[in-house]
Amino acid sequence: MDTIELFRTATMAVRVNKTRSFLTALGIIIGVASVILLVSIGNGLQAYITEQFKQLGSNVLFVVPGKVNLGGGGGGGGGARSAFAGGFTSKFTFEDVQNIGRLGDPISAASSAVTKSITVKYRNKTYDATLDGVDENIKQVMNLELTSGTMINRPMVERSQAVAVIGPKVVENLFAAGEDPLGREIDISGRKFKVIGVTVSKGGGFGGGGDQDSIVFVPLTAAAKLIGAKNPAEIFVIATSPDAMSQAATKVKNYLYRKKLTNDDFTVLEPTQILSTINSVLGTITGALSGIAAISLVVGGIGIANIMLVSVTERTREIGLRKAVGATYRDILTQFLLEAILLSVLGGMIGILLGGGLAWLLSRFISTAVTPGSVVLAFGISCLVGVTAGIAPAMRAAKLDPITALRWE
Amino acid sequence: MTNSATPVIEFRDVGKEYGNPNEGGTVVEALAEASFEIHKGEFVAITGPSGSGKSTLLHLIGLLDRPSKGKIFVDGTEIMNLKDDQLARLRNEKIGFVFQQFNLLPKTPAIRNVELPLVYRGMGAGERHDRAKKELGAVGLGDRLNNKPSQLSGGQQQRVAIARALVTNPSLLLADEPTGNLDTKSGIEIMKLFEDLHERGVTLVLVTHNPDLAGQADRQIVIKDGQIVKDTGGKNGHD
Numbered sequence: 137m138d139t140i141e142l143f144r145t146a147t148m149a150v151r152v153n154k155t156r157s158f159l160t161a162l163g164i165i166i167g168v169a170s171v172i173l174l175v176s177i178g179n180g181l182q183a184y185i186t187e188q189f190k191q192l193g194s195n196v197l198f199v200v201p202g203k204v205n206l207g208g209g210g211g212g213g214g215g216a217r218s219a220f221a222g223g224f225t226s227k228f229t230f231e232d233v234q235n236i237g238r239l240g241d242p243i244s245a246a247s248s249a250v251t252k253s254i255t256v257k258y259r260n261k262t263y264d265a266t267l268d269g270v271d272e273n274i275k276q277v278m279n280l281e282l283t284s285g286t287m288i289n290r291p292m293v294e295r296s297q298a299v300a301v302i303g304p305k306v307v308e309n310l311f312a313a314g315e316d317p318l319g320r321e322i323d324i325s326g327r328k329f330k331v332i333g334v335t336v337s338k339g340g341g342f343g344g345g346g347d348q349d350s351i352v353f354v355p356l357t358a359a360a361k362l363i364g365a366k367n368p369a370e371i372f373v374i375a376t377s378p379d380a381m382s383q384a385a386t387k388v389k390n391y392l393y394r395k396k397l398t399n400d401d402f403t404v405l406e407p408t409q410i411l412s413t414i415n416s417v418l419g420t421i422t423g424a425l426s427g428i429a430a431i432s433l434v435v436g437g438i439g440i441a442n443i444m445l446v447s448v449t450e451r452t453r454e455i456g457l458r459k460a461v462g463a464t465y466r467d468i469l470t471q472f473l474l475e476a477i478l479l480s481v482l483g484g485m486i487g488i489l490l491g492g493g494l495a496w497l498l499s500r501f502i503s504t505a506v507t508p509g510s511v512v513l514a515f516g517i518s519c520l521v522g523v524t525a526g527i528a529p530a531m532r533a534a535k536l537d538p539i540t541a542l543r544w545e
Numbered sequence: 546m547t548n549s550a551t552p553v554i555e556f557r558d559v560g561k562e563y564g565n566p567n568e569g570g571t572v573v574e575a576l577a578e579a580s581f582e583i584h585k586g587e588f589v590a591i592t593g594p595s596g597s598g599k600s601t602l603l604h605l606i607g608l609l610d611r612p613s614k615g616k617i618f619v620d621g622t623e624i625m626n627l628k629d630d631q632l633a634r635l636r637n638e639k640i641g642f643v644f645q646q647f648n649l650l651p652k653t654p655a656i657r658n659v660e661l662p663l664v665y666r667g668m669g670a671g672e673r674h675d676r677a678k679k680e681l682g683a684v685g686l687g688d689r690l691n692n693k694p695s696q697l698s699g700g701q702q703q704r705v706a707i708a709r710a711l712v713t714n715p716s717l718l719l720a721d722e723p724t725g726n727l728d729t730k731s732g733i734e735i736m737k738l739f740e741d742l743h744e745r746g747v748t749l750v751l752v753t754h755n756p757d758l759a760g761q762a763d764r765q766i767v768i769k770d771g772q773i774v775k776d777t778g779g780k781n782g783h784d
Binding site: 467 | 630642646
């Protein structure tokens with residue numbers, strides 16, 4: 137029996153009983169769709185987080201108070217910084233920041249920040265924002281860019297000037313549309329700060345982390361005075377190159393050990409290290425979820441095997457007739473095997489379209505990414521399920537004795 | 546290979562038993578020591594009551610089963626040592642089957658039903674179609690090529706089945722109660738068709754328990770309790 141004829145026979149069998157074929161393939165459809173969808177969500181999330189981390193300087197180390205366990209995940213993106221910063225009493229001093237900055241190659245500079253949740257006022261409007269007391273290095277640390285105005289510089293920090301660089305959300309909530317915030321004075325805890333710059337929008341922080349668009353940056357010295365902070369909340373260490381990160385980290389750690397601080401008092405975080413930890417956790421979660429979804433593929437396969445067995449019994453006479461007019465064992469085997477594969481592959485293709493469609497719909501709310509790899513994988517799995525589910529029924533059909541199958545007399 | 550001296554079918558002391566004596570089961574002898582020849586162009590009727598061994602004989606002639614003892618030759622070829630797939634191939638080449646239940650593929654156009662044996666022969670689609678069309682024309686269904694079995698009367702369905710049996714130019718047309726599922730009028734039409742085929746020189750073997758039907762054949766083989774009790778011989782010479 138030639139290939140075209142085999143396909144004609146198999147498609148015919150699938151077409152003749154449309155409802156049954158659809159219900160049989162439904163298990164595969166659901167299984168493949170959920171695998172495609174879950175993998176796309178996992179991939180999308182990873183891509184999103186990677187993108188967020190790119191916003192941080194790639195050659196910046198964060199030294200935060202307390203012991204931070206990376207395995208616990210945590211906030212991502214712009215939030216990674218402030219998410220790790222809270223909760224522990226800082227034992228660093230401003231003197232430490234200066235000393236670390238002078239440790240030499242591969243450390244090019246060190247800077248620090250104090251941070252607090254505050255309410256900003258302008259005329260009759262108020263907004264709950266995050267106050268970040270920073271120095272001139274913050275631009276490099278956070279990859280900040282301005283839409284207008286200027287950034288905080290060294291002299292402003294030294295003179296403890298009352299100036300502020302504000303995020304776009306702060307602008308949006310305090311100022312009327314079209315009003316230029318530059319040069320206006322905003323009220324923070326009863327003190328007036330003059331707006332000198334507005335940062336570029338970077339989108340909301342993900343997963344409970346800080347929102348970079350809601351930050352009010354002021355000179356470190358001014359902020360420390362305002363909120364009464366005696367210690368920096370965290371230290372940023374800028375290395376000479378991204379390759380020298382671990383070397384720089386060792387140098388910082390050794391300095392802090394000499395200051396009688398222990399591993400319980402501080403953690404040195406590298407953005408790439410945080411990123412790879414988060415990605416590996418995400419990968420595991422995606423894998424586990426896909427595995428659960430793949431169980432429905434197995435169930436779908438059992439459904440196909442079941443219906444194929446019923447079909448073989450129903451079509452005993454047809455099989456007998458085919459054998460009587462000259463069909464060989466192989467002819468019958470391939471016919472039924474192909475039918476099972478066709479059901480499974482059709483289900484797989486519908487599943488891919490369905491999963492892709494759902495991922496596309498979902499992409500309005502969270503980022504999703506359907507990769508060619510997951511499509512090929514889903515397609516391959518459905519072929520495999522078809523062969524596995526079809527082999528036993530097809531062998532049963534091929535082994536039928538034409539005499540019994542025809543039930544003469 | 547085939548000449549007037551070589552019978553289409555030759556049975557030499559053929560017996561068939563069911564059950565395995567080694568497993569202590571009872572052995573049923575369905576056919577005992579049958580010897581006969583069927584020659585080209587003969588019209589043979591095999592008759593006998595239910596349970597007489599008629600079916601066993603039918604399976605053996607149709608190459609669907611192997612004998613327990615003795616030898617069966619089809620156009621001079623001995624079938625005993627052939628594998629299942631070789632038997633399938635031989636059936637495809639030598640035997641055309643017509644069944645009481647028609648056994649057409651449902652929801653499949655008449656022409657595709659007739660093409661089926663040629664599909665298993667590996668013939669190309671074009672030639673297959675032409676031959677099936679010609680054969681359907683010969684049984685008077687040239688205008689019903691694309692009708693499905695459900696759109697045809699019983700008599701028409703049986704004609705499709707006959708066309709399917711003849712499309713391979715078989716050495717032998719084997720019909721099992723071909724009118725058993727038909728009304729009297731359609732039955733007469735089918736018998737008329739068999740007469741025509743006989744006149745065209747087709748070798749026919751008709752299995753039936755209906756003596757009236759069997760009366761139309763040239764030669765009668767009557768079987769009872771696994772024994773051939775009567776064989777009227779053939780016009781082409783039988784020894």
